[in-house]
Amino acid sequence: MKILVCISNVPDTTTKITFNSDNTEFNASGVQFILNPYDEIALSKAIDLCEGGKGTITVIHVGEASTEPTIRKALAIGADDAVRIDAAPSDAYFVAYQIAAYAKDKNFDMILTGRESIDYNGAQVAAMLGEFLDLPSISIIKKLDLNGNKATLSREIEGGKEVVEVDGPFIASCAEGVAEWKIPNMRGIMSARTKPLEVLAAQSLETLSVVEKFETPTPRGAVKMVDAANVAKLVDLLHNEAKVI
Amino acid sequence: MSVLVYVEHAEGKFKKSTFEVVSYAKAIAQQLNTNLVALAIGNLSAEQLSSLGTYGAQKVLHVNDAQLGTFNAQAYTSILSDAAQKEGATVVVLANSFSGKGLAPRLAVRLKAGLASGVVALPTIQGASLSVKRTAYSGKAFAHVKLSGAINVLALNANAYPVSEQPVNAEVVSLASSAKPTDFKTSVKEIVRASDKISLPEADLVVSAGRGMKGPENWHLIEELAESLGAATACSKPVSDAGWRPHEEHVGQTGISVSPNLYIAVGISGAIQHLAGVSSSKTIVVINKDPEAPFFKVADYGIVGDAMEVVPQLTAAMKAYSQNG
Ligand SMILES: Cc1cc2nc3c(=O)[nH]c(=O)nc-3n(C[C@H](O)[C@H](O)[C@H](O)COP(=O)(O)OP(=O)(O)OC[C@H]3O[C@@H](n4cnc5c(N)ncnc54)[C@H](O)[C@@H]3O)c2cc1C
Numbered sequence: 001m002k003i004l005v006c007i008s009n010v011p012d013t014t015t016k017i018t019f020n021s022d023n024t025e026f027n028a029s030g031v032q033f034i035l036n037p038y039d040e041i042a043l044s045k046a047i048d049l050c051e052g053g054k055g056t057i058t059v060i061h062v063g064e065a066s067t068e069p070t071i072r073k074a075l076a077i078g079a080d081d082a083v084r085i086d087a088a089p090s091d092a093y094f095v096a097y098q099i100a101a102y103a104k105d106k107n108f109d110m111i112l113t114g115r116e117s118i119d120y121n122g123a124q125v126a127a128m129l130g131e132f133l134d135l136p137s138i139s140i141i142k143k144l145d146l147n148g149n150k151a152t153l154s155r156e157i158e159g160g161k162e163v164v165e166v167d168g169p170f171i172a173s174c175a176e177g178v179a180e181w182k183i184p185n186m187r188g189i190m191s192a193r194t195k196p197l198e199v200l201a202a203q204s205l206e207t208l209s210v211v212e213k214f215e216t217p218t219p220r221g222a223v224k225m226v227d228a229a230n231v232a233k234l235v236d237l238l239h240n241e242a243k244v245i
Numbered sequence: 246m247s248v249l250v251y252v253e254h255a256e257g258k259f260k261k262s263t264f265e266v267v268s269y270a271k272a273i274a275q276q277l278n279t280n281l282v283a284l285a286i287g288n289l290s291a292e293q294l295s296s297l298g299t300y301g302a303q304k305v306l307h308v309n310d311a312q313l314g315t316f317n318a319q320a321y322t323s324i325l326s327d328a329a330q331k332e333g334a335t336v337v338v339l340a341n342s343f344s345g346k347g348l349a350p351r352l353a354v355r356l357k358a359g360l361a362s363g364v365v366a367l368p369t370i371q372g373a374s375l376s377v378k379r380t381a382y383s384g385k386a387f388a389h390v391k392l393s394g395a396i397n398v399l400a401l402n403a404n405a406y407p408v409s410e411q412p413v414n415a416e417v418v419s420l421a422s423s424a425k426p427t428d429f430k431t432s433v434k435e436i437v438r439a440s441d442k443i444s445l446p447e448a449d450l451v452v453s454a455g456r457g458m459k460g461p462e463n464w465h466l467i468e469e470l471a472e473s474l475g476a477a478t479a480c481s482k483p484v485s486d487a488g489w490r491p492h493e494e495h496v497g498q499t500g501i502s503v504s505p506n507l508y509i510a511v512g513i514s515g516a517i518q519h520l521a522g523v524s525s526s527k528t529i530v531v532i533n534k535d536p537e538a539p540f541f542k543v544a545d546y547g548i549v550g551d552a553m554e555v556v557p558q559l560t561a562a563m564k565a566y567s568q569n570g
Contacts, residue, residue, distance in 0.1 A: 011382070013383075013498050013499070013517070013518045013521075014517055014518070016385075016517070017382045017385040017386045019386075026382075037499050038499070092350065092360070093353065093354070093360065096350075096354070118382070118383045118498055118499070119381065119382055119383075120381060121362075121363055121380060121381060121382075121383060122350075122362055122363075123346040123350075123362060124346075124349070124350040124353075124360065124362060125350075126350075127318060127346070127347050127348070127349075127350035127351045128350040128351065128353070128354050130318065130319070130351060131322070131350070131351040131354035131355055132354060134427075135430075136318070136319060136430040136431045137318055137319075137347065137351065138318075138347070138431065139318070139343070139346045139347035140343055140346060140347075142492065152434070155343065155347075156343050156493065157343050157344065157436070157438070158255070158260075158262075158342060158343060158444040158446060158447060159255075159438050159439055159442055159443075159444035159445075160436065160437045160438035160439055161436075161437050162315075162316070162433055162435070162436050162437075163433070163434045163435040163436075163437075164431050164432070164433055164434065165431065165432050165433075165434050166430060166431045166432075167430070168430065170430075170431075176492050176495070176499060176500070177492045208357075208358070208359035208360075208392060208393055208394040208397075209359045209360065209361065209390050209391065209392050209393075210390065210391045210393075211388045211389065211390055211391075212376060212389045212390065212391050213388075213389050214381065214386050214387065214388050214389070215378070215386065215387040215388075215389065216385070216386050216387075217384075217385075217386070217387070217524060217525065220529070220543060220544070220545060221545070223531075223541050223542070223544045223545060223546065223547045224545065224546050224547070225546075225547050225548070225549070226546060226547065226548050227548075228548050228549060228550030228551075228554070228555050231548070231555060231558045231559045231562045232562045232565075232566075234530065234546060234548065234559065234562070235559075235562045235563060235566045237546060238507065238528070238530070238546070239566065242507070242527075242528040242545065242546075244450070244506040244507040244527065244528045245450070245474065245507065245563075245566070
């Protein structure tokens with residue numbers, strides 16, 4: 001079994017998000033970058049599926065050289081080898097196009113991504129890959145079981161879940177619940193330094209989406225405190241002032 | 246030229262989020278001075294279909310056959326892209342729902358369209374391109390994205406645009422499926438829906454609780470408050486990690502993002518990862534025994550007190566209010 005896991009490099013979840021003075025660029029100074037948490041779940045699932053020599057895992061990342069610590073982290077957690085497509089990831093379309101170009105003649109049995117990156121939040125790459133590669137894609141899965149060539153996946157829907165079966169190669173984006181996060185051990189960290197990391201040039205592509213500017217949410221007014229002994233006052237404020245009930 | 250809106254339904258019924266996307270798409274059609282065409286796939290009554298006229302859809306395309314009763318991203322993409330081309334659509338609108346997230350990206354690739362998901366406002370039209378506001382950095386920011394495809398696809402967040410009625414007579418047209426046999430590589434085995442529960446991503450009112458509730462045995466207090474309001478229930482990450490509540494209820498940076506009219510947070514400290522998923526709520530109420538809890542800094546209303554006492558009192562006050570109101 002050959003599994004490809006797509007990973008992205010994102011600001012740590014504790015990051016306070018700020019932008020440059022004209023709000024056109026994310027201010028990355030002093031920001032710690034991490035392996036996108038959902039991609040880590042996807043990778044953890046791939047490791048579970050390959051346990052006992054049942055398969056190999058390649059991680060692929062579209063990004064510049066500065067992201068290599070994140071790729072090494074994925075190798076430390078347990079991927080066998082890595083590929084970096086050398087380009088700044090301008091949008092999901094660009095990223096999916098590059099990954100599809102790499103994957104198209106490699107016969108992966110499965111391509112896993114996280115459900116979304118915590119910076120762009122597009123939730124787009126998995127389904128785009130499905131379209132580029134003409135493979136079925138199942139977005140936002142909570143569970144994945146393999147039985148021979150048949151995979152059973154449970155995907156989230158509003159107010160419930162849908163159980164989907166697929167024969168043959170597929171693409172899925174993983175949410176919490178698919179696997180437990182894996183913590184790299186010492187052996188993993190040591191071997192990550194020598195595992196193969198191939199760097200490939202990107203294909204050029206016309207972009208159809210560009211971020212013009214960023215904006216941070218307008219801060220709320222000061223909090224209004226209500227005495228715990230007078231909760232009826234809160235009901236009154238929610239009805240008459242906030243008008244939400 | 247036209248604007249095409251894909252209308253989702255659950256077992257033959259449209260939901261509020263569907264009326265939101267139709268209202269949103271109608272406003273874009275008006276900006277562009279063109280017609281709104283809706284497309285529905287699967288089992289739906291003629292009455293449901295024509296009800297979309299209430300929100301301004303002049304034409305409703307309906308595609309149904311035995312294979313289309315359940316969601317299939319590939320088949321639905323074929324049908325939608327075919328309709329978009331036949332109708333000369335320049336903008337396609339979908340809900341940024343779970344299925345929408347499986348569909349919109351495939352559609353954008355098939356149509357070579359620009360795509361913005363997580364959209365929260367109407368676009369501004371700039372010649373042949375659009376600029377649209379979407380969420381980014383897990384709710385910590387917004388991005389204004391310029392789309393310059395010959396067709397552009399917008400996936401609208403739930404609760405981001407109000408439903409608005411603009412009644413017209415909708416012409417309902419049945420279309421043959423343009424899905425290809427090779428589109429059917431997946432099959433749906435089971436759909437489980439908790440019918441008595443309000444769907445969290447779309448809920449207007451949410452009561453959420455954290456570790457301050459001490460344990461699952463106290464959750465009936467949260468459920469009773471939610472019931473008195475008709476609200477959905479949610480929780481913080483450690484609560485679902487501990488198995489006190491199901492993962493589907495976990496909100497925040499690594500869970501579900503919500504933007505209800507009212508978010509009541511009980512016994513939640515207000516960590517940055519939690520706030521990321523809830524900060525676009527219109528009104529936030531925080532109940533916490535610690536006056537220094539960071540959540541108070543981003544709340545509209547706060548009560549300092551023990552949840553075990555405050556929550557039942559609030560439930561009683563809500564019940565009294567709804568009986569008198
Ligand atoms: C990578 C990463 C991703 C994360 N993603 C998320 C996420 O998506 N969502 C999320 O929620 N968290 C997330 N977290 C965790 C987050 O950092 C916090 O740990 C978490 O939100 C805290 O949950 P809590 O507020 O329920 O618990 P605590 O921080 O333990 O807070 C409990 C609160 O309850 C109050 N309290 C205690 N007893 C009472 C009482 N009797 N009455 C009233 N109040 C009481 C306390 O004063 C305290 O404020 C993430 C963390 C990491 C590292």
